[in-house]
Amino acid sequence: MKKLLSVMLATAIMMTMLIGCADEKQSSGGGESDSKELTIAFSFEDLETEFWVAAHEIITDTLKKEGYKVIELNCQGDANKQLEQVNDALTQEIDGIIMIPVDGDTAVTVTAAANESDVPIVVFNRPPTSDEGNNITVVCDNATTAEATVDYMVEQAKAKYEKTSKKLTPCILVGDLGDPNAIERKNGFYAAIEKEAGIFNDVIEVPTEWDAATALANLQSAVQANPDIDFIFSSSDFLFPTIQSVVEPLGKWQKIGDENHIILGGLDGDATAGKLIDEGYVDGTGVQDLFFETEEALKAIVEAAQNGETDPDEVIKDPGFALTQGNLEEKRMDMWGNAVGAEQ
Amino acid sequence: MKTKDGVYKLILKNIPVLLFIVVFVIFGVFSPKFLSLASFSNIILNSSYVGIIGIGIMFVLLTAGIDLSVGSVMYLASASAGLLISEFHMPTIAGVCGGILAALAVGAINAFCIIKLDILPFVTTLGTMTAGRAVGTWMTHSESVNLPKTITSLGSQKIAGIPMAIILFAVIAVSAAVFLNKIQLGRQIYAVGNDPEEARKAGINNKKILFTVYMLCALFAGVGGIISVAQIGIVNAAFGKGEEFNAIAAAVLGGTSLAGGSGKVSGTVLGAIMIQMIQSGLVYMQVDMYIQPLISAGIIFAAVFLDSVRGHYMKKVETRNIRTMNVEGKQEVLSLAGEWPEKEYTAVSGIKISLPDILSIQP
Numbered sequence: 001m002k003k004l005l006s007v008m009l010a011t012a013i014m015m016t017m018l019i020g021c022a023d024e025k026q027s028s029g030g031g032e033s034d035s036k037e038l039t040i041a042f043s044f045e046d047l048e049t050e051f052w053v054a055a056h057e058i059i060t061d062t063l064k065k066e067g068y069k070v071i072e073l074n075c076q077g078d079a080n081k082q083l084e085q086v087n088d089a090l091t092q093e094i095d096g097i098i099m100i101p102v103d104g105d106t107a108v109t110v111t112a113a114a115n116e117s118d119v120p121i122v123v124f125n126r127p128p129t130s131d132e133g134n135n136i137t138v139v140c141d142n143a144t145t146a147e148a149t150v151d152y153m154v155e156q157a158k159a160k161y162e163k164t165s166k167k168l169t170p171c172i173l174v175g176d177l178g179d180p181n182a183i184e185r186k187n188g189f190y191a192a193i194e195k196e197a198g199i200f201n202d203v204i205e206v207p208t209e210w211d212a213a214t215a216l217a218n219l220q221s222a223v224q225a226n227p228d229i230d231f232i233f234s235s236s237d238f239l240f241p242t243i244q245s246v247v248e249p250l251g252k253w254q255k256i257g258d259e260n261h262i263i264l265g266g267l268d269g270d271a272t273a274g275k276l277i278d279e280g281y282v283d284g285t286g287v288q289d290l291f292f293e294t295e296e297a298l299k300a301i302v303e304a305a306q307n308g309e310t311d312p313d314e315v316i317k318d319p320g321f322a323l324t325q326g327n328l329e330e331k332r333m334d335m336w337g338n339a340v341g342a343e344q
Numbered sequence: 345m346k347t348k349d350g351v352y353k354l355i356l357k358n359i360p361v362l363l364f365i366v367v368f369v370i371f372g373v374f375s376p377k378f379l380s381l382a383s384f385s386n387i388i389l390n391s392s393y394v395g396i397i398g399i400g401i402m403f404v405l406l407t408a409g410i411d412l413s414v415g416s417v418m419y420l421a422s423a424s425a426g427l428l429i430s431e432f433h434m435p436t437i438a439g440v441c442g443g444i445l446a447a448l449a450v451g452a453i454n455a456f457c458i459i460k461l462d463i464l465p466f467v468t469t470l471g472t473m474t475a476g477r478a479v480g481t482w483m484t485h486s487e488s489v490n491l492p493k494t495i496t497s498l499g500s501q502k503i504a505g506i507p508m509a510i511i512l513f514a515v516i517a518v519s520a521a522v523f524l525n526k527i528q529l530g531r532q533i534y535a536v537g538n539d540p541e542e543a544r545k546a547g548i549n550n551k552k553i554l555f556t557v558y559m560l561c562a563l564f565a566g567v568g569g570i571i572s573v574a575q576i577g578i579v580n581a582a583f584g585k586g587e588e589f590n591a592i593a594a595a596v597l598g599g600t601s602l603a604g605g606s607g608k609v610s611g612t613v614l615g616a617i618m619i620q621m622i623q624s625g626l627v628y629m630q631v632d633m634y635i636q637p638l639i640s641a642g643i644i645f646a647a648v649f650l651d652s653v654r655g656h657y658m659k660k661v662e663t664r665n666i667r668t669m670n671v672e673g674k675q676e677v678l679s680l681a682g683e684w685p686e687k688e689y690t691a692v693s694g695i696k697i698s699l700p701d702i703l704s705i706q707p
Contacts, residue, residue: 047486048582056486076477077585174633207633212576212583214623217390221624224386225377238488241577249500272488 038305041089043073043082043110044100048210049238050270051290052100054340055125058294059098066302079106086110090117095305097121098297104129104180111135115311120304122297125288127180127315134313136300138293142181145286145320146188146267150233152284152324153265154196157231160263161199168263170231171204171222173215173239182210185235185267185286204229212242219246230262237266237273237285237337244281255280256325269323271337277328284324290336293318359654360599360611363647364618371625378628385507387621391594392513393572395616397587398594399520400564402612403557405595406524406537408604409458409465411561413450414591416476418569418584421447423480425570426489426579436494444566450476451562455555473588481581489579499575509571513613516564521609533557537604594619597647618647 040063047053063070071089075082079102086097090113097114099121101107107128114121115133123137157168172189175182193200206222208215223229223246230252232243247253247262254261257280266273269287276282296316304312323335332338355362372379397414404411425443428434434442450472457468501508524530529552535543536553544550568587573579596602597618598611622643626636 046481046581048580050488053486076474077582177633202630205630205633206627207636210582211585212578212580213393213572213587216576217620217623218627220386220390221383221627224380224383225375225628238578238580241490245496245499245575245577 037069038095038302039069039071039093040301040305041071041073041086041092041094041097042099043075043086043089043097045075045082045102046077048077049236049268050272050337050340051268051288054290054336055100055294058290059124059298062294062298068302075102077102079103079109082106083109083113087113090114090119094119096301098124098301100124101126101128103176103178105178107135107137108132118310120301120309120312122301124297125181125293129180134311136297136304136312136314136316138297138300138316138318140181140288140293140318140320142184142267142286142320143188143191145288145322146185146233146235147192148188148320148322149265149267149284149286149324150189150192151195152322152326153231153233153263154192154199156263156283158196158199160230167199167201168231169201169204169226169228170233171206171219171226171229173206173208173219173232173234173236173243175208175235176210177207179210182235188286189233189235200231201228208235208239210236212239215239215242216245219243223247223250232262232264234264234266237268237270240264240266240272240276240282253281256283269335269337271341274323274332274335274338274341277323277325280325284322284326285335286320287323287335287337288320289318289334291339353658356654356657359650360597360614360647363650364614364621367618367625367643368621371621371628375625375628378625383624383628385510387624388510388513388617389507389575390624391616391620392509393568393575394587394590394594394619395513395613396516396564396568396571397591398598398612398616399517399609400561400568401588401591402595402598402600402607402609403520403533404465404561405592405600405602406533406604406607407554407557408537408540408602409554409557410469410592410602411454411465411558411565412469412588413454413472413476414561414565414568415584415587416473416480417447417450417562417565418572418587419579419581420450420476420480420569421566422491422569422573422579422583423484423489425495426491426573427483429492429495430490436492440495440570443570444563447562447566447569448559451559454562455558458558459551459554477585484579484581486581488581491573491577491579495570495574496577497574499571499577509575512567512571516567517609517613524609529553529556534605537606539605590619591616593644597644597651599651619644 042059044052044056047056060070060072071092071094073085073089075085082102083106086099097119099110101110101123104127107123107126108130111121111123111128111133121135123135125139127137127139128135161168170193172186174186193203204222204226206215206218208218219242234240234243243264244253252260252262264282265284266282267286269285273282273285277285300316321331323331377383397418401411401414421443424446425439428442429436429439454468454472457463458465498508503511524533532543532548532553535546535548536550540550569584594616595607595612598608598613598615600607600612622640626639631639
């Protein structure tokens with residue numbers, strides 16, 4: 001009986017694999033044009049936020065539409081797996097790599113592997129931690145975008161301070177300390193706060209590790225220890241529902257204009273943030289220009305592959321912008337979250 | 345002398361609780377607001393879901409098994425519940441039941457592979473960990489699932505001033521403790537964990553026990569996931585990732601042996617609360633974020649080390665008691681047969697005793 005079950009299980013697994021392979025062949029053979037024979041490996045980590053989901057969709061859809069063969073590699077957040085998968089892909093005669101690295105160090109390691117195999121590589125949105133090796137890095141200027149957003153929040157804080165003469169207590173939800181984007185966003189936050197240091201008490205830092213449950217627990221502790229927190233900057237928009245869970249029971253999830261409103265800002269520009277800005281709960285968010293970043297990444301890898309450049313080295317910066325209550329009408333549809341939401 | 349020994353034993357027995365109090369007071373000294381009831385309630389609230397999953401994993405650890413799939417089960421259950429409610433417009437209760445059923449399905453697969461196919465628990469649950477998350481991301485296409493107000497409001501609901509999540513945590517902890525200590529099936533879990541072969545000879549159905557523990561573990565992971573989501577308000581693709589390690593840490597910190605056969609629900613509850621208390625305390629004190637993981641790891645290491653020292657001394661104290669009993673003429677009949685190799689023997693009373701101690705007994 002046990003043998004029979006094992007055989008049945010093994011057969012089922014084999015069948016699933018075969019069906020999966022058949023699907024793969026059909027989809028890769030079904031491209032619009034067979035004249036272009038470029039193969040691009042697209043390595044990404046888990047699609048944990050709306051930003052990554054949208055980026056993945058735009059990159060894969062555009063490449064397939066253009067008739068390129070795409071090898072998708074999902075490393076599920078594992079840095080070692082990402083390197084192994086790229087190494088495997090490098091043995092399959094690929095013409096280029098686009099990668100969303102798990103972290104900045106992995107970007108350096110994978111770049112070295114790509115350089116050794118003479119394959120051009122684009123590092124998307126998460127910059128390498130060092131200049132070693134040659135790659136095209138497409139990255140948002142996180143510090144500047146965060147600073148622009150917090151500048152607007154500080155303006156609101158100043159107006160409140162002038163009205164009440166009471167110092168505000170700022171709080172920042174910091175991302176994973178291994179992610180250069182998180183550090184840059186933190187730096188941008190402090191740069192803005194320090195411009196008007198006189199109206200603020202000490203900054204309360206809340207570690208989140210980019211995890212909603214950790215953010216929830218730590219923010220709850222921070223709010224309890226400092227009930228006066230009235231200014232929160234979230235290093236990523238995906239944490240807005242978590243902030244709501246913490247401050248709503250305290251009666252502080254209020255729209256702009258209410259005396260209990262917490263001055264609230266984020267960064268990413270996702271659909272949730274767009275909705276909350278529209279509703280008046282969020283003051284502003286830093287927007288990464290997803291369309292610019294994906295377009296530049298695709299253009300760079302295709303050009304390098306077509307021109308036979310094996311180790312292009314360049315940094316393409318997305319300046320980003322802050323979408324705030326002040327420029328909402330003018331810039332609303334420039335935010336990728338709103339644009340994607342409208343399409344859906 | 346006897347009183348002194350008694351106090352010594354009492355302290356040894358309660359080292360985890362004492363350490364818990366010491367850490368709580370130290371954080372309180374540095375940040376007085378930490379000592380408030382609200383802060384303590386907050387810590388329990390935030391540790392509730394890890395505690396529930398920890399209790400589930402403790403059942404598995406008691407049988408010397410392991411379940412690495414609990415984080416994925418949390419995700420699968422919550423995502424299923426969310427999708428059933430938001431996409432298929434099912435009533436909230438039906439959606440939650442659907443989520444729990446998805447969790448139980450993973451538990452059944454784990455149990456089937458471990459019991460029927462004889463695949464090691466580590467390998468089986470490693471497989472279901474990956475597969476569970478893959479199914480979840482396939483269902484959601486990696487997109488966040490927003491849960492309706494009916495579920496998210498549960499996270500802030502209170503009964504008699506006590507948050508709902510804490511009440512559920514308490515109910516589950518008490519039920520699990522009663523099950524393990526008062527119900528035959530529960531007590532048999534310890535027997536299987538201590539020695540599966542002896543348990544089988546004693547007439548215990550090992551397969552039934554293993555099936556029970558893996559199903560309970562999955563059930564608690566599903567419930568824990570939904571409780572967590574009720575507080576967070578959203579399920580994204582990273583939800584539950586790494587929670588298996590927090591749950592195992594809570595159980596082990598609470599004295600559950602990875603080798604099976606030993607562990608208590610109260611210990612696991614204490615372990616879960618302790619982990620959360622350390623994290624909260626560091627945020628209260630606004631310790632540098634780069635230093636926080638180091639301090640956290642240091643305290644947890646100290647707790648486990650002290651617990652192991654306690655175990656060592658408790659064993660010594662108990663061995664000394666056996667000698668005293670024998671000197672007073674209360675002979676223990678030892679269940680020994682054949683050769684007397686260098687190992688630990690068990691007296692019929694259940695007390696463990698080593699060979700040198702046996703030889704040194706003066707009747």
